Amino acid sequence: MSEQSDTGRRPRTPRNTLSADLILDTALRLLDERGLDAFSMRALAEELGVGTMALYTYFRSKEELFCAARDRVFGRYAPPPRTGGPWHRQLREACLGLYQLFTGRPSVLQLLAEQHRAERPAEQGPAVGAVATMEHMLGLLRGAGIGREEAARAQTALVQYTVGAALRAGRTRCTDAEQRRRFQARLESLSAEDFPLIVDLAPELAAAQESTTQYAFGLDLILAGLRTAGSWEAAGRDDGAPPAQSD
Amino acid sequence: MSEQSDTGRRPRTPRNTLSADLILDTALRLLDERGLDAFSMRALAEELGVGTMALYTYFRSKEELFCAARDRVFGRYAPPPRTGGPWHRQLREACLGLYQLFTGRPSVLQLLAEQHRAERPAEQGPAVGAVATMEHMLGLLRGAGIGREEAARAQTALVQYTVGAALRAGRTRCTDAEQRRRFQARLESLSAEDFPLIVDLAPELAAAQESTTQYAFGLDLILAGLRTAGSWEAAGRDDGAPPAQSD
DNA sequence: ACCTGAACACCGTTCAAGT
DNA sequence: ACCTGAACACCGTTCAAGT
Numbered sequence: 001m002s003e004q005s006d007t008g009r010r011p012r013t014p015r016n017t018l019s020a021d022l023i024l025d026t027a028l029r030l031l032d033e034r035g036l037d038a039f040s041m042r043a044l045a046e047e048l049g050v051g052t053m054a055l056y057t058y059f060r061s062k063e064e065l066f067c068a069a070r071d072r073v074f075g076r077y078a079p080p081p082r083t084g085g086p087w088h089r090q091l092r093e094a095c096l097g098l099y100q101l102f103t104g105r106p107s108v109l110q111l112l113a114e115q116h117r118a119e120r121p122a123e124q125g126p127a128v129g130a131v132a133t134m135e136h137m138l139g140l141l142r143g144a145g146i147g148r149e150e151a152a153r154a155q156t157a158l159v160q161y162t163v164g165a166a167l168r169a170g171r172t173r174c175t176d177a178e179q180r181r182r183f184q185a186r187l188e189s190l191s192a193e194d195f196p197l198i199v200d201l202a203p204e205l206a207a208a209q210e211s212t213t214q215y216a217f218g219l220d221l222i223l224a225g226l227r228t229a230g231s232w233e234a235a236g237r238d239d240g241a242p243p244a245q246s247d
Numbered sequence: 248m249s250e251q252s253d254t255g256r257r258p259r260t261p262r263n264t265l266s267a268d269l270i271l272d273t274a275l276r277l278l279d280e281r282g283l284d285a286f287s288m289r290a291l292a293e294e295l296g297v298g299t300m301a302l303y304t305y306f307r308s309k310e311e312l313f314c315a316a317r318d319r320v321f322g323r324y325a326p327p328p329r330t331g332g333p334w335h336r337q338l339r340e341a342c343l344g345l346y347q348l349f350t351g352r353p354s355v356l357q358l359l360a361e362q363h364r365a366e367r368p369a370e371q372g373p374a375v376g377a378v379a380t381m382e383h384m385l386g387l388l389r390g391a392g393i394g395r396e397e398a399a400r401a402q403t404a405l406v407q408y409t410v411g412a413a414l415r416a417g418r419t420r421c422t423d424a425e426q427r428r429r430f431q432a433r434l435e436s437l438s439a440e441d442f443p444l445i446v447d448l449a450p451e452l453a454a455a456q457e458s459t460t461q462y463a464f465g466l467d468l469i470l471a472g473l474r475t476a477g478s479w480e481a482a483g484r485d486d487g488a489p490p491a492q493s494d
Numbered sequence: 495a496c497c498t499g500a501a502c503a504c505c506g507t508t509c510a511a512g513t
Numbered sequence: 514a515c516c517t518g519a520a521c522a523c524c525g526t527t528c529a530a531g532t
Contacts, residue, residue, distance in 0.1 A: 157465030164411015218404030225468030
């Protein structure tokens with residue numbers, strides 16, 4: 001950027017300064033700052049000061065670039081320090097950490113949503129990072145005496161709920177209060193005759209749109225369900241079942 | 248289509264045969280048959296045998312068309328017949344019905360995912376259909392003696408979990424068995440030293456990718472949590488709380 | 495009002511070429 | 514290997530015009 005002989009409008013980045021990491025970090029910054037809708041390979045290249053096709057030296061497609069960006073964020077994830085205490089409490093901390101990871105940066109949320117929109121799961125590399133947290137969760141569940149299949153299902157349910165809550169949180173953000181007020185107004189505009197409870201509980205329902213407290217509420221319901229001995233064995237029965245444990 | 252004097256390759260639909268409903272039904276069929284990635288305003292117009300811009304007489308934008316398509320499906324939703332029985336069982340049926348609605352047709356899942364990707368929630372009409380189910384759920388929760396705020400939060404958590412599970416189900420489908428086998432292989436390729444439980448439980452984790460059974464498992468955990476008296480009041484405490492109910 | 499075709503300002507990606 | 518510019522086959526939407 002010292003020479004002014006360049007004919008292009010913006011300084012060209014000199015050769016061999018590009019790298020996969022630089023591309024990914026710039027992509028994440030762009031997603032954070034301007035959002036997914038404003039993102040394009042052309043815009044990313046422009047930001048980097050290179051030709052669009054330079055990106056294709058490092059990534060075969062936009063999808064592959066997105067997968068790599070997600071892997072990069074997840075791979076660098078540092079879970080919250082383990083506090084000890086009962087298994088369900090530790091499980092809670094682990095899930096809250098994941099939720100923070102998913103909702104902490106706009107870019108991560110957008111990559112998560114994009115991944116969920118994809119037709120085929122895309123040959124993403126071996127399960128990415130954040131795997132240590134999965135292992136930790138499984139250890140806590142098995143340590144609590146929960147059987148193999150039930151532990152796998154419980155872990156999947158917790159991740160499923162966490163991702164779902166994070167995706168919803170992405171829709172709600174912006175000017176939180178303003179957004180919730182509009183949501184409440186929409187509920188209150190419904191027929192009070194047909195939907196008396198929705199209209200009556202509109203303030204509470206609107207308040208429940210706030211993300212982190214609401215996420216913790218549902219998380220605690222799942223954890224309480226897990227603590228109820230036999231709740232995962234009596235699934236679908238009419239009444240509470242004997243607290244027998246198979247393992 | 249009786250005259251062959253048309254110069255265009257496909258028969259033009261005569262005037263005044265187009266309507267918002269016809270457009271929406273064709274759009275849904277296209278999404279079911281070819282998927283979101285293959286959908287475009289141009290492709291939809293082609294399918295209808297009209298010029299692309301004819302669509303803009305009925306919908307201001309693609310986003311508005313998608314919102315209307317979603318409202319149409321949700322509005323026509325017929326919840327499963329009410330069976331009676333304890334409140335938690337009825338709640339279960341209601342949630343399973345919603346899950347079926349979301350996952351029953353590919354188009355619905357794709358519209359749901361697209362909506363979750365949107366930057367701003369879009370001025371969608373008054374809360375769409377399926378509202379009756381929300382009202383029903385709130386009635387069951389309140390009838391069980393659960394307080395106003397807790398009922399609102401519980402209802403939100405149930406819907407949140409249902410949407411999240413449905414979105415994940417969309418990623419997993421295709422050739423179910425084949426997909427799961429690949430998932431299992433990915434898990435087993437991880438280091439058995441660093442992630443012993445994941446590798447050990449790979450078959451169970453892969454099996455948990457199956458959608459409906461897994462959805463029901465997590466749903467039952469949430470419902471069990473709700474049945475645990477005081478579980479929604481003791482949220483975050485270290486141990487089980489007294490079963491006091493404020494309402 | 496309903497519908498058209500051309501045009502605008504974009505996309506992601508292929509390809510042949512340059513260093 | 515790394516990077517370029519032109520080109521291809523698409524998008525959603527605006528606009529002036531036709532019936």
